[in-house]
Amino acid sequence: MTSIAQLAGGVAHHLDNIFSAISGRTSCLLEKESNPIYAARLNQIASASQRGTGLARQLLAADHH
Numbered sequence: 001m002t003s004i005a006q007l008a009g010g011v012a013h014h015l016d017n018i019f020s021a022i023s024g025r026t027s028c029l030l031e032k033e034s035n036p037i038y039a040a041r042l043n044q045i046a047s048a049s050q051r052g053t054g055l056a057r058q059l060l061a062a063d064h065h
Helices: 002-032 036-063
Strands: none
Touching: 002 036
């Protein structure tokens, strides 16, 4: 059971890093985007990235219990 928790924690940590990169790049693109259609799509990506970050952090929190 401990091995599974450690694996889940490691995966969650890597996912958090990936989502952080996506979020950062999306924020940069949104600052420069003037087309409302593209801005809306970027906001969808940002929202999905935030949900992924939340899930990864829940997994990390569960690993520490």
